Amino acid sequence: MIKSIIRGTGKFVPPNLVTNKDLEKILDTSDEWIQQRTGIKQRYWVSPEGVTGASDLGFEAAKQALDAAGWTAEDLDFIIFATLSPDIMFPGCGCLMAAKLGLNSTPALDIRQQCTGFLYGFATADAYIKTGLAKKVLLVGGEVHSSGLDKSTRGRDVTVIFGDGAGALCIEGVDTKDCGLLASALHADGNYADSLMTELPASRLPHRNPPGLPLDDPRYFPVMDGPSIFKKAVRLLPKVTKEVLEKAGIGLDEVDLVVPHQANKRINQAFGQFLKLPEDKIFHNIEKYGNTTAASIPLALHEAIEQGRTGKSGETVLFVALGAGLTWGASLYRFL
Ligand code: ACO
Numbered sequence: 001m002i003k004s005i006i007r008g009t010g011k012f013v014p015p016n017l018v019t020n021k022d023l024e025k026i027l028d029t030s031d032e033w034i035q036q037r038t039g040i041k042q043r044y045w046v047s048p049e050g051v052t053g054a055s056d057l058g059f060e061a062a063k064q065a066l067d068a069a070g071w072t073a074e075d076l077d078f079i080i081f082a083t084l085s086p087d088i089m090f091p092g093c094g095c096l097m098a099a100k101l102g103l104n105s106t107p108a109l110d111i112r113q114q115c116t117g118f119l120y121g122f123a124t125a126d127a128y129i130k131t132g133l134a135k136k137v138l139l140v141g142g143e144v145h146s147s148g149l150d151k152s153t154r155g156r157d158v159t160v161i162f163g164d165g166a167g168a169l170c171i172e173g174v175d176t177k178d179c180g181l182l183a184s185a186l187h188a189d190g191n192y193a194d195s196l197m198t199e200l201p202a203s204r205l206p207h208r209n210p211p212g213l214p215l216d217d218p219r220y221f222p223v224m225d226g227p228s229i230f231k232k233a234v235r236l237l238p239k240v241t242k243e244v245l246e247k248a249g250i251g252l253d254e255v256d257l258v259v260p261h262q263a264n265k266r267i268n269q270a271f272g273q274f275l276k277l278p279e280d281k282i283f284h285n286i287e288k289y290g291n292t293t294a295a296s297i298p299l300a301l302h303e304a305i306e307q308g309r310t311g312k313s314g315e316t317v318l319f320v321a322l323g324a325g326l327t328w329g330a331s332l333y334r335f336l
Helices: 020-026 032-036 054-069 092-100 114-130 153-159 190-195 226-247 265-274 294-307
Strands: 002-012 017-018 043-044 078-082 108-111 136-143 165-175 182-186 258-262 316-323 328-336
Touching: 002 182, 002 294, 017 020, 020 328, 032 265, 054 078, 054 092, 054 136, 054 165, 054 294, 078 092, 078 114, 092 108, 092 136, 108 114, 114 136, 114 165, 114 182, 114 294, 114 316, 114 328, 136 294, 153 226, 165 258, 165 294, 182 226, 190 226, 226 265, 226 316, 226 328, 258 265, 258 294, 294 316
Parallel strands: 078 108, 078 136, 258 316
Antiparallel strands: 002 165, 017 043, 136 165, 182 328, 316 328
């Protein structure tokens, strides 16, 4: 049976380190508040002078993943790019990154599912592989949040959590059994779209950028009802975990490591407590990178493998995420 197997991973963050102390200098916050409420100590933001889009960060992570897989870009027959912060309105980052990889006809698809983008991307890659539409897929999550954040005290709840970065996976269809992507469970509820969104520019308006609006109008920046998203995450992430375990027909005790979306360390700790998971079964790197949205799971997976926390044949990882949309989901992967 054809299964989707991870052949290589990659990660990239821009060199510009921004600590919580740096943020104290530009808005009313404190290192103590950020660490206590989120677990974040620092994040990387692209240089404000440079011209760096999500596809540039994705390109760097993609090159690493290709090297790790022993593939060249020409080996790819499908590209999926997950981002909420595309370089430009259109075309999508998948096309832009494919051109940077030197490709000129490989199909490329963008996914706009925010923090759940990686899970939707992996499930999509799997569907393409299982239906024979693709064999070697590059899945990238990449975000440049920093150029779109409200860096005044008004936006502090959102601005302190987001970091820029990218993660990439090379995924291949292999005839095998009992390993690869075992199951995915995906959900969306657009009734809560306004609990986390950036409203402008908006095609639903007569002018996408309404004339006369100041550039610091709050609608140009992400706004979030943090406490309500937090509560939804704590309730829905364990629920979707049970769903995906049932789909795969395995028990939680068979999961060796959870690599969750890195939105808030407290969310992942509450998730672990609810499911009675030992602390060392949950991988965290939010302290170094903040929330890199679609990049966060592939970036965390890359580090977990690098650190020897997962990646051995037969080991099973659970991915789980919730984000804007609302979107949420989980998937289970077993290494070949
Ligand atoms: N520094 C200092 N004080 C702050 C900051 C800050 N950066 N941000 C908010 N505060 C203040 C608030 O003004 C409030 O003050 P008040 O009590 O005087 O009114 C107080 O801190 C508490 O604010 P809350 O919003 O209730 O703080 P909370 O503990 O909920 O933490 C946070 C906020 C970190 C945003 C949390 O709600 C959270 O992580 N929510 C979920 C985020 C998430 O998972 N998002 C989805 C993924 S992102 C995506 O999909 C794009």
